[in-house]
Amino acid sequence: MIELRNLSKSFITPDGAVDALKHVNLTIRDGDIYGIIGMSGAGKSTLVRCINMLERPTEGTVLLNGQDLGVLSDKELRDVRRKVTMIFQGFNLLMQRTCLKNVMLPLRFSGTPKEEAEQRALELLKTVGLPDKANMYPAQLSGGQQQRVAIARALATSPEVLLCDEATSALDPKTTHQILELIRTINRDTGITVIVITHQMSVVQEICGRVAILENGTVVEEGDVTRVFSNPQAQATRNLVYPEMAQGSLQPAPGGQQVRLSFNGASAASEPLIARMAMECGIAASVHTASIRSVGEHVYGYMLLEIPGGPDELAKAVNYLKAMKDVSVRVEVSYGDTGGDGQ
Amino acid sequence: MNQFANAFTGEKLQEAWEIFLRDFPFALWETVYVTVLATFFAIVIGLPLGMLLVAGDEHGVRPMPRLLMRAINVIINLLRSVPFLILIVMVIPLTRLIVGTSVGTTASVVPLVVAAFPFVARLVEGSLRGVNPNIIETAQSMGAKPGQILFHVMLPESVPALISNFTLAITTIMGYTAMSGAIGGGGLGKIAIMIGYNRYKYAVLYLAVIVLVILVQVFQTVGSRLAAMSDKRLKR
Numbered sequence: 001m002i003e004l005r006n007l008s009k010s011f012i013t014p015d016g017a018v019d020a021l022k023h024v025n026l027t028i029r030d031g032d033i034y035g036i037i038g039m040s041g042a043g044k045s046t047l048v049r050c051i052n053m054l055e056r057p058t059e060g061t062v063l064l065n066g067q068d069l070g071v072l073s074d075k076e077l078r079d080v081r082r083k084v085t086m087i088f089q090g091f092n093l094l095m096q097r098t099c100l101k102n103v104m105l106p107l108r109f110s111g112t113p114k115e116e117a118e119q120r121a122l123e124l125l126k127t128v129g130l131p132d133k134a135n136m137y138p139a140q141l142s143g144g145q146q147q148r149v150a151i152a153r154a155l156a157t158s159p160e161v162l163l164c165d166e167a168t169s170a171l172d173p174k175t176t177h178q179i180l181e182l183i184r185t186i187n188r189d190t191g192i193t194v195i196v197i198t199h200q201m202s203v204v205q206e207i208c209g210r211v212a213i214l215e216n217g218t219v220v221e222e223g224d225v226t227r228v229f230s231n232p233q234a235q236a237t238r239n240l241v242y243p244e245m246a247q248g249s250l251q252p253a254p255g256g257q258q259v260r261l262s263f264n265g266a267s268a269a270s271e272p273l274i275a276r277m278a279m280e281c282g283i284a285a286s287v288h289t290a291s292i293r294s295v296g297e298h299v300y301g302y303m304l305l306e307i308p309g310g311p312d313e314l315a316k317a318v319n320y321l322k323a324m325k326d327v328s329v330r331v332e333v334s335y336g337d338t339g340g341d342g343q
Numbered sequence: 344m345n346q347f348a349n350a351f352t353g354e355k356l357q358e359a360w361e362i363f364l365r366d367f368p369f370a371l372w373e374t375v376y377v378t379v380l381a382t383f384f385a386i387v388i389g390l391p392l393g394m395l396l397v398a399g400d401e402h403g404v405r406p407m408p409r410l411l412m413r414a415i416n417v418i419i420n421l422l423r424s425v426p427f428l429i430l431i432v433m434v435i436p437l438t439r440l441i442v443g444t445s446v447g448t449t450a451s452v453v454p455l456v457v458a459a460f461p462f463v464a465r466l467v468e469g470s471l472r473g474v475n476p477n478i479i480e481t482a483q484s485m486g487a488k489p490g491q492i493l494f495h496v497m498l499p500e501s502v503p504a505l506i507s508n509f510t511l512a513i514t515t516i517m518g519y520t521a522m523s524g525a526i527g528g529g530g531l532g533k534i535a536i537m538i539g540y541n542r543y544k545y546a547v548l549y550l551a552v553i554v555l556v557i558l559v560q561v562f563q564t565v566g567s568r569l570a571a572m573s574d575k576r577l578k579r
C-alpha cells in the first residue's frame with residue numbers, strides 16, 4: 001500500500017518559489033491500477049517522482065507498506081527503487097545498448113550475475129512479446145516496441161509497484177491500447193500495483209480502477225473511475241470529462257435559462273428524454289451540447305439544454321427531469337446583463 | 344619574392360625530393376609517435392577529469408564540494424589559456440623530472456600532454472553532458488549508484504561523441520607537435536622549420552605541410568568512420 005500524507009513540494013526558481021504540490025493525501029491499495037490525471041503543469045510528474053523519491057517532498061510523507069521513504073538512507077532508497085520501478089513517456093532506453101542489455105541493466109545494478117540476468121531478461125522480453133528483438137538496438141524498434149522493452153526493464157527486479165509517467169503519451173491510439181493491455185495483463189498476472197500518470201481521459205477509462213484528479217498541485221477529486229467520471233464534482237474533472245464544455249458553451253447565453261443533465265446509467269442514456277418532455281410537458285428544449293461516454297459497462301453523459309419561456313417553465317422542466325431515473329439536474333440561469341451562472 | 348620563386352627551380356625540387364625520401368619517413372614516424380603518445384596520455388588524464396567535472400557538478404550524479412570543483416575548473420582554464428610555445432618552456436622542470444632531459448622528441452611529449460589534457464577534459468565534459476538527462480534519471484529510478492550511472496550509462500551512451508572528440512583532440516595535438524620542433528622535438532614540423540624555412544628550402548616546407556594535411560585527413564576520416572560505426576542510433 002502506498003500512502004501519501006500531506007505531501008507538498010516547492011521548487012525554488014529565479015521567479016520565486018513554485019508550489020508544485022500542495023497537501024496531497026492519497027491512498028493506493030495493493031494490486032490497484034490507479035490513475036492520476038491532470039492538465040500539464042498540474043504536478044503529476046512531480047507527484048509520481050515523490051513516490052520513488054526522485055523528488056524529495058518539501059513536506060509530508062510517503063509511506064510504502066507503512067515505511068516512511070523520507071527517512072531512508074541513499075542505499076535503502078536504492079533498494080526501494082528496485083521495488084518501485086518506472087516507465088516514461090520517452091521510453092528512455094540506452095540507445096547504444098541492445099534490448100537485452102537494456103533489460104539486464106537494473107539487474108546488473110543490483111549485482112545479479114550476468115548469466116542469471118541474461119536469462120531473466122530473455123524471459124521478460126518474451127513476456128512483453130518481443131522474444132526476437134533481444135539483439136536489436138532501440139533505434140531499430142518502433143515506439144510501441146521500445147516501450148515494451150522499457151516495461152520489461154522495469155519488471156526486471158520483480159517490483160511491487162510500477163509507475164507509468166505518461167507512458168503512452170508518445171504513442172498512437174492503437175499502440176496505446178496495446179501497451180495498456182499489456183500493463184493490465186501484467187497487473188492481473190503478478191498483482192503488481194500500477195500508478196498511471198496521464199493527461200488522457202481515455203487511458204484512465206481503459207485501465208484504471210480508481211482515479212485522482214490533480215489541479216494546480218491539489219487533488220480536487222478522487223474515487224472509483226465510474227463514480228468520478230459519471231458524476232464529476234470538481235470543475236477540473238468536468239473539464240477533463242467534457243472538454244467541449246470547457247471551451248465556451250459552459251456559460252448560459254445572456255437571458256437564457258439552461259439546465260445541465262448528467263446521466264448516470266444506461267437507462268437514462270437510452271431514453272428519448274427531450275422528445276418525451278416536449279410531448280408530456282409541452283416544453284420544446286433545445287440541445288446546446290451533449291456527450292455520452294462509457295466506462296466499462298457503465299454509460300454516462302451530460303446534456304446542456306436551453307429551456308424557453310420563464311421561471312415557471314424552467315421549474316416544470318426541472319421537476320420533470322428530476323423524476324427520471326439515473327439523471328441529476330443542475331440549473332444554470334443567466335439574466336442578461338449579469339452574465340454569470342446562478343444556481 | 345625572387346628568393347621564393349628560386350626555391351622551386353628544377354634543381355631545388357630535385358634536392359627537396361631527395362630530402363623527402365631521406366628524412367620524411369622517420370619524421371613522419373616521429374610525428375605519429377609523438378601525437379599518438381601525447382593523445383594517449385592526454386586521454387588517460389583528461390577522461391577521468393572530464394568525468395569528475397560532470398559527476399561532481401552541483402547537479403551531477405555525485406556532487407563534490409563546490410570549492411574543489413571551482414579549483415579544478417580554474418586550473419583547467421589557466422592551462423588552456425597559456426600559449427603552447429610558452430607552456431613548453433614553463434614545464435621544462437617537469438619534463439626533466441619525467442623524461443630526464445628537456446630536449447628531444449620524447450621530451451616534447453610532456454608539454455604536449457600538459458597542454459592537451461585540459462582540452463581533452465573539456466571535450467569529455469561536453470560529451471558526457473550531451474547524454475539525455477532523462478536516461479540518467481531513469482537509471483536513478485532503477486536504483487543505480489552514482490558510479491554505476493557514470494560507467495554503465497553515461498560513458499556507453501556517449502561513446503560516439505567521445506570518439507568524435509578524441510579525433511578532434513588527436514588532430515589538434517598533431518598541430519601542436521609542429522611547434523615542439525622549436526625545442527628539438529622531431530617530426531615533420533621540425534623539418535618544415537629547420538630545413539624548409541631556416542634554410543630557404545621552401546619546396547621542403549610545402550612538402551612537409553602537404554604530408555601533415557594528409558595525415559590530419561587520415562586521422563579525421565578514420566575517427567569519423569569509427570564514431571559513425573559505433574553509433575547505434577543511426578543504423579536502421
